[in-house]
Each structure stands twice: as C-alpha cells, then as structure tokens.
Amino acid sequence: MQQGNIAIEVKGLSKDFDVSESGKGFSGKLKALFHRRRKIITAVDAIDFEINRGEFVGYVGENGAGKSTTIKMLTGILVPTSGSAEVNGIIPFKERKKNAAKIGVVFGQRTQLWWDLPVRESFDLLRVIFRVSQPDFNSQIKKLDKALGLDPLMNMPVRKLSLGQRMRCDIAASLIHNPPVLFLDEPTIGLDVLAKESIRNFLTEINRDEGTTIILTTHDMNDIEQLCKRLIILEEGKIMYDGETELLKQKFIHEKVIEVEFHDDGNVIQGIPGVTVVREQGCKTWLTFDNDNYGIGDVIGTIASRYEIKDISVNEPSVESIIRNIYNTRVTRATPSEESRNK
Amino acid sequence: MNPKLFLKFVSVSFQKQVTYRFDCFVGIVNGFLYVFIFTSLWKALYSQFDTTMHNGYTLTAIVTYAVLVMAVRISFTMDDSIIYRKVMDGSIAMELIRPTSFFFMNLAENVGHSLFHMMARTVPIVMISVFLFDIYIPFEVQRLLIFIVSCIAGYILVSMMNFIAGLLAFWFIEIFPFLLFKYAFYTFFSGGIVPIDFFPEFLKPLVNLLPFQYMLYYPTTILIGRASLVEAQSIIMAQLIWIVIMGAICCLMWGAGKKKLIIQGG
Ligand SMILES: Nc1ncnc2c1ncn2[C@@H]1O[C@H](COP(=O)(O)OP(=O)(O)OP(=O)(O)O)[C@@H](O)[C@H]1O
Ligand SMILES: [Mg+2]
Numbered sequence: 214m215q216q217g218n219i220a221i222e223v224k225g226l227s228k229d230f231d232v233s234e235s236g237k238g239f240s241g242k243l244k245a246l247f248h249r250r251r252k253i254i255t256a257v258d259a260i261d262f263e264i265n266r267g268e269f270v271g272y273v274g275e276n277g278a279g280k281s282t283t284i285k286m287l288t289g290i291l292v293p294t295s296g297s298a299e300v301n302g303i304i305p306f307k308e309r310k311k312n313a314a315k316i317g318v319v320f321g322q323r324t325q326l327w328w329d330l331p332v333r334e335s336f337d338l339l340r341v342i343f344r345v346s347q348p349d350f351n352s353q354i355k356k357l358d359k360a361l362g363l364d365p366l367m368n369m370p371v372r373k374l375s376l377g378q379r380m381r382c383d384i385a386a387s388l389i390h391n392p393p394v395l396f397l398d399e400p401t402i403g404l405d406v407l408a409k410e411s412i413r414n415f416l417t418e419i420n421r422d423e424g425t426t427i428i429l430t431t432h433d434m435n436d437i438e439q440l441c442k443r444l445i446i447l448e449e450g451k452i453m454y455d456g457e458t459e460l461l462k463q464k465f466i467h468e469k470v471i472e473v474e475f476h477d478d479g480n481v482i483q484g485i486p487g488v489t490v491v492r493e494q495g496c497k498t499w500l501t502f503d504n505d506n507y508g509i510g511d512v513i514g515t516i517a518s519r520y521e522i523k524d525i526s527v528n529e530p531s532v533e534s535i536i537r538n539i540y541n542t543r544v545t546r547a548t549p550s551e552e553s554r555n556k
Numbered sequence: 557m558n559p560k561l562f563l564k565f566v567s568v569s570f571q572k573q574v575t576y577r578f579d580c581f582v583g584i585v586n587g588f589l590y591v592f593i594f595t596s597l598w599k600a601l602y603s604q605f606d607t608t609m610h611n612g613y614t615l616t617a618i619v620t621y622a623v624l625v626m627a628v629r630i631s632f633t634m635d636d637s638i639i640y641r642k643v644m645d646g647s648i649a650m651e652l653i654r655p656t657s658f659f660f661m662n663l664a665e666n667v668g669h670s671l672f673h674m675m676a677r678t679v680p681i682v683m684i685s686v687f688l689f690d691i692y693i694p695f696e697v698q699r700l701l702i703f704i705v706s707c708i709a710g711y712i713l714v715s716m717m718n719f720i721a722g723l724l725a726f727w728f729i730e731i732f733p734f735l736l737f738k739y740a741f742y743t744f745f746s747g748g749i750v751p752i753d754f755f756p757e758f759l760k761p762l763v764n765l766l767p768f769q770y771m772l773y774y775p776t777t778i779l780i781g782r783a784s785l786v787e788a789q790s791i792i793m794a795q796l797i798w799i800v801i802m803g804a805i806c807c808l809m810w811g812a813g814k815k816k817l818i819i820q821g822g
Contacts, residue, residue: 230818281822285649285819288652288653289652289653290649290652290653290817290819291817291818291819292814292815292817306814309652309814310655310656310657311655313652313653313654313655313656314655316653318653320649320650320822322821322822323646323647323649323650324650325650325653325654327568329571329572329575330568338564338565338568341558341560341561341564342561342654342655342656343655344558
C-alpha cells in the first residue's frame with residue numbers, strides 16, 4: 214500500500230445541504246435560480262482525522278450530527294462541498310469504483326441485497342461484482358456463516374428476513390471481498406441481545422485477525438465500550454472529541470459517585486471537603502466528590518476513619534452516562550445553534 | 557464493464573419481470589389494442605381518398621409500419637422511472653457503494669426488462685397481427701441483419717435518453733411529471749405514432765435536429781423496406797454519431813450530477 218499505515222485521512226472535509234423552502238420540486242428549483250434566498254445546513258463542518266490500519270473507531274454523535282453524511286463521503290456516494298479525504302490512498306469521490314472495491318459498507322437502515330432474490334444469489338452476484346474467485350468466496354462464506362449463522366437464511370428471499378436476520382446478511386455481504394476497511398453505519402439497530410453479541414464478537418475477531426480497519430457509527434454505547442478503543446464524537450458537524458475511549462472518562466468526568474453502606478440507618482455524612490451528599494436511603498448514602506481537586510484515597514480514608522461503615526464502592530460512570538452528560542451540557546449551554554448553522 | 561456481470565444483471569432484471577405475469581397479460585391486450593386502433597385509423601383515413609399512396613405509403617405499407625413500429629416500441633419497453641425512484645427513496649446509495657458503473661448497471665436492468673417484454677408481448681402481438689392485418693415485409697437476410705443492428709443502436713439511444721432524463725432527479729428530485737412529458741415527446745417524435753414522413757413540413761427541421769427519429773422510425777423503415785440497403789448503412793452511421801453525442805451528454809451529466817446528488821432519508 215502506497216499509504217503505508219494510514220487507512221483513512223480526512224482534511225477539512227465539509228458538506229453543505231441546501232434546505233431552502235423554495236428549493237423543493239421542479240418549479241421551486243427553477244424559481245430558486247432567480248431569487249437566491251437560500252438556507253444552507255452545514256452537515257459536516259471542516260473535520261480532520263486520520264485513522265490507522267487496524268484501528269476500530271467509534272463515530273458517535275447526536276441525531277443529525279453528520280455521521281452518516283461523513284460516511285457517505287468516505288464511501289464515494291456524496292461529493293464533499295470542500296476539503297479532502299483519502300481511503301486506502303484513494304479519493305472516494307474521484308474514484309468511486311476503485312474505492313468501492315476496497316471497502317465494505319453497511320447502512321443499517323438500508324440493504325444492499327436484492328429484495329426478490331434468495332440470500333445465496335445476492336451473495337453470488339456480489340462475488341461477481343467484486344471479482345472474488347470461487348475458492349476464496351467459498352471459504353469466506355464458510356467463515357461468515359460460522360460467525361453469523363447464515364446457513365438457515367441462505368435460501369430465503371431477502372424480503373422475508375427479519376430485521377436482525379437481514380442485518381446479519383448485510384454484514385456478511387459487506388465482507389464477501391474481505392475489504393481492508395469497513396464502514397458500519399448503525400449496524401446494530403433493532404437487534405436482540407444475542408444477535409448484538411454475536412455481531413460484536415465477530416467484529417472483534419475480524420479486527421484482530423484480519424486487521425480490518427472498522428469505523429462504527431452507533432447509538433448503542435455498549436457497542437462503543439466493548440468494541441472501540443478510539444472514539445470520535447461529532448457535534449453539529451464538528452469533531453468535539455477524538456481520542457481513546459478510556460481517556461474520555463478522565464476528560465469529561467469531574468465527579469465520581471461513592472456509595473457508602475452503614476450497618477444501621479441514621480448516619481449523616483457531613484463536613485468532608487469536596488464531598489456532596491446526593492441521596493440517602495436506609496443504610497445507604499450516595500455521595501459525589503470533586504474528582505479534579507481531591508484524591509479518591511483521601512476521601513475514602515476520611516469517611517472510613519470517621520464512620521463505622523459496612524461497605525464502600527466507587528462507581529465508574531459508563532461511556533453512555535458520560536456521553537449523555539456531554540449531550541446534556543450542550544443542550545443547556547446553547548440553544549440558538551440552528552441559527553448559527555444557517556449561513 | 558465485465559460482460560459476465562452485465563449478463564448476470566440482465567437475467568436478474570428479466571426474472572424480476574417474470575414475477576409480474578398479470579402485468580404482462582394486461583400489456584399484451586394493451587399493446588394489441590394500440591395496434592388495432594392505429595391500423596383501423598389508417599384504413600379509415602385511406603378510404604377517404606381516391607389516391608392509394610400518401611407520403612410514399614400504400615395502405616399495406618402504412619399498416620405494416622403501424623404494426624412494426626409498435627412491435628419495436630414494445631420491445632424497447634423500459635422502466636424510465638428507475639433512477640427517479642432510486643433517488644426518491646435513497647436506495648441509489650446502495651448501488652454507488654459497489655465497484656460498478658451506474659450507467660451500465662442501468663442499461664443491464666433495462667435490457668432485462670425489454671427482453672421480457674419482447675418475448676412476452678411483442679412476439680404474440682406480431683403473430684396475431686400477421687394473421688389479422690394485411691402486412692408486407694420484404695424478406696432479405698441482409699436487411700434483417702441490418703435491421704437488428706439498427707434496433708440495437710436505437711435501443712441504446714432510448715436507454716441513454718432515459719438515463720439523461722432520470723439523472724435530472726439528481727437536481728430536481730421530483731421529476732415524475734417531466735418523465736410523463738418526456739414519454740409523450742419521445743413517442744411522437746420517434747415516429748411511434750405516425751411515420752415522420754407524415755409530419756407537417758414546419759416540424760421536420762426540428763425532427764432532424766433531434767435524435768428521436770433514430771430510435772423507432774429509422775429502424776422500422778429498414779425492416780419494411782422503405783430504406784434501401786445503402787440508405788440503411790447511412791442510417792446506422794447517423795445512429796452511431798448520435799450514440800457518441802448522447803453518450804457524451806450522459807458522461808457530462810453524470811459528472812455534474814453526482815456533485816448534486818443527495819441521499820434522501822438518512
Ligand atoms: N438529503 C438531505 N437533504 C438535506 N439535508 C440533509 C440530507 N441528509 C442529511 N441532511 C442534514 O444533514 C445533517 C446531518 O445528517 P446525518 O444523516 O449525517 O446525521 P447523523 O449523524 O447520521 O444522524 P443520525 O444519528 O440521526 O443517523 C442533518 O441536519 C440532516 O438534516
Ligand atoms: Mg445516520
């Protein structure tokens with residue numbers, strides 16, 4: 214590979230959408246040609262990132278943050294308004310077909326299978342499209358079948374599959390040519406716990422064994438926590454966090470929750486610096502403490518020396534709660550966002 | 557584009573048509589009705605005059621034209637709203653993530669569609685018509701071969717026309733009314749209703765500037781023997797030139813359109 218270790222490189226990538234009211238329909242568009250009162254949404258706003266080969270990156274953000282739009286640009290479906298991107302050293306919107314041969318794509322809410330054809334025939338068409346040799350195809354299908362349990366579905370027409378079954382087939386379809394880079398846009402929507410689990414295991418496996426670079430968009434933070442070492446958080450088309458998933462906690466969690474259990478009720482904790490009581494119930498008390506200015510050891514030490522305690526634990530917040538916090542603070546911080554985006 | 561892949565997609569599209577058998581029956585009746593109406597109209601018209609020849613057509617010749625132009629037109633049946641629908645529901649995205657040419661995949665889809673209509677509708681309609689109407693076709697192997705070549709060229713032109721019309725959805729999204737207009741325009745200016753020879757003089761310069769006459773009219777005139785074999789060769793040359801011109805338009809529109817394309821629905 215001429216690009217060495219870099220799988221995806223994105224520089225100043227932007228995409229605007231024209232959402233002018235008058236711009237709808239044939240006559241509307243014609244009218245809009247004459248008086249240009251336009252309303253533009255910047256769905257993706259000058260983002261930069263680099264993803265190395267073999268990385269497993271979570272790409273998250275609220276609804277409408279611009280995740281799918283980014284993926285559509287990286288897969289060559291959409292042409293960006295400005296900026297550049299390279300995937301496997303190929304510019305997706307210049308050489309769409311060349312790029313497509315080297316990537317796998319799943320859009321959870323759509324299918325790339327043929328609605329009327331049995332799954333097996335869809336796979337066979339993809340084999341021809343991606344010029345996969347018959348032996349390679351057979352061994353890949355065997356592998357995919359083992360991981361995703363495709364065998365009972367193979368002879369069913371796609372339109373008769375349940376959502377989860379279809380998703381498994383779509384994931385398999387995206388991997389028939391064993392692409393070095395895989396884009397997954399919400400591949401776990403609507404899946405049951407077991408299906409999610411098997412898909413997660415499978416993704417971990419191909420990332421580890423084949424070194425497949427995976428970019429995963431999801432609203433399920435368990436997916437992120439279990440799969441993605443690296444996290445990119447998008448907010449209104451801009452990247453607001455790009456780093457290790459673990460480090461997110463350090464960066465955004467300024468408070469930790471301590472759960473204290475006494476032998477009997479009626480104990481009141483007060484006067485410990487940096488600590489606030491949030492809830493008391495029976496023998497239990499929940500405290501938060503200022504993580505930035507006080508050490509956890511000191512706080513626990515002080516509590517243990519002053520009170521007779523039965524049990525004490527520190528709750529690590531989940532990625533979900535952190536992200537919920539990030540989204541929440543955004544909502545309280547600024548509401549006139551719509552306006553600022555309409556250039 | 558890989559010929560094997562092309563044929564595979566032709567067959568997928570063909571099979572899809574097979575599932576709509578009822579449509580096909582309706583299609584035969586509908587097609588035959590057209591043939592019946594047009595031939596009856598010509599007979600009625602010709603009986604009004606003493607002269608037996610109009611614009612170079614005897615009654616037999618014009619009836620033959622009416623039947624055969626319909627046969628070609630039905631064989632050229634394709635779904636001109638495919639691209640429009642793929643843009644409307646956003647499923648075009650799933651096609652663009654494949655390393656295949658959008659134009660050729662669209663052509664393959666059209667060919668499968670048309671082959672089905674040719675087998676299921678054209679063949680029975682022509683067979684019935686041969687029995688019912690007074691038809692004369694000069695049988696010469698060479699003429700037949702040139703006719704087939706000319707039909708293929710005409711078919712490519714129709715497919716390109718529909719591709720160009722469909723691509724307008726990249727700009728305007730809602731183009732259905734336009735497609736209806738296009739269909740009417742194509743049917744008339746290709747000679748699908750009345751041979752070009754019957755067009756009023758003031759329309760002829762326009763007709764000669766447009767590619768439509770090379771879609772149905774000229775291939776049909778080759779088969780019915782109105783064009784000599786020498787003329788037929790220059791017809792095919794003209795068709796090839798139009799394929800180059802329209803191919804260039806397809807390329808330019810595709811290049812510009814993909815920048816405009818937006819995906820509906822997430
Ligand atoms: N076809 C379109 N026309 C107009 N605006 C669009 C179009 N597609 C997306 N947008 C706008 O671009 C922004 C980003 O959309 P995008 O689909 O990328 O969001 P997302 O992060 O994938 O959200 P979700 O989590 O809901 O899938 C949204 O404000 C959306 O309204
Ligand atoms: Mg999305």
